[in-house]
Amino acid sequence: MSTIAVKEVQTPRRGGGHRIPSSLTERPDSRVYLANLPNHSATAGLVGYTxxxxxxxxxxxxxxxxxxxKQGLGSDRVVHLFYANPKESLQVNSERLLELLEGLSMTDHIWVPVSTSHSMILHAFRNILPELKYLHLASVPxxxxxxxANRRSLKAMADMCKMPFYFHALY
Incomplete structure (x- = not known):
C-alpha cells in the first residue's frame, strides 16, 4: 500500500465512510467514499486500504x-462504495449498510456495493429491507x-424501496 493512499484517508462522514484517495479513483475531482472500511484487526485481519x-x-x-x-446520472454526484466485508458477520454488514443508506436518504448520491462475496451483498441488503421502506431512496441509485446471478434479486429488492438500479456484469 502506498503511503500516499494512507495519508489521503480522511475522517468518515456520517453514513458515508472514508474518502477514497484520489490515487484510486481515476477522477481527481470526484467525491468517492468507502463505507465499512476494515478498522479492527482482531476480527477482520488487515485494516484500512488492504x-x-x-x-x-x-x-x-x-x-x-x-x-x-452511460445512464446520464451526472459525473458530479457523490459516490459511496459499500464494502460488504466477508470477514465480518452478516449482522454487522447489515447494520453498516443500513447506517449508510440512512445517511444517503433524501440525497442524490450514488451507492455501489463491492465485495469478494457477492452473496454477502445480497443477504445484507435483504436483511435490511423492512427498515428501508421508511427511507427516501428514490434519488439514490x-x-x-x-x-x-444476483441481478434479478438485487433489482427486485431495489424496486421494493423505490431505489433506481443499474447493473454491469463483472467478469
Missing amino acids: PQLQELISDALPITWHLID MLYVGDN
Missing part, C-alpha cells in the same frame, strides 16, 4: 464511471457491478 480492497476499488470504479456516464 491490497485486496484497493483491487476491488480499482476494478469497480472504471465500470462505475462508465455506468454513470444503486450501481451493482458484479455477478449476473
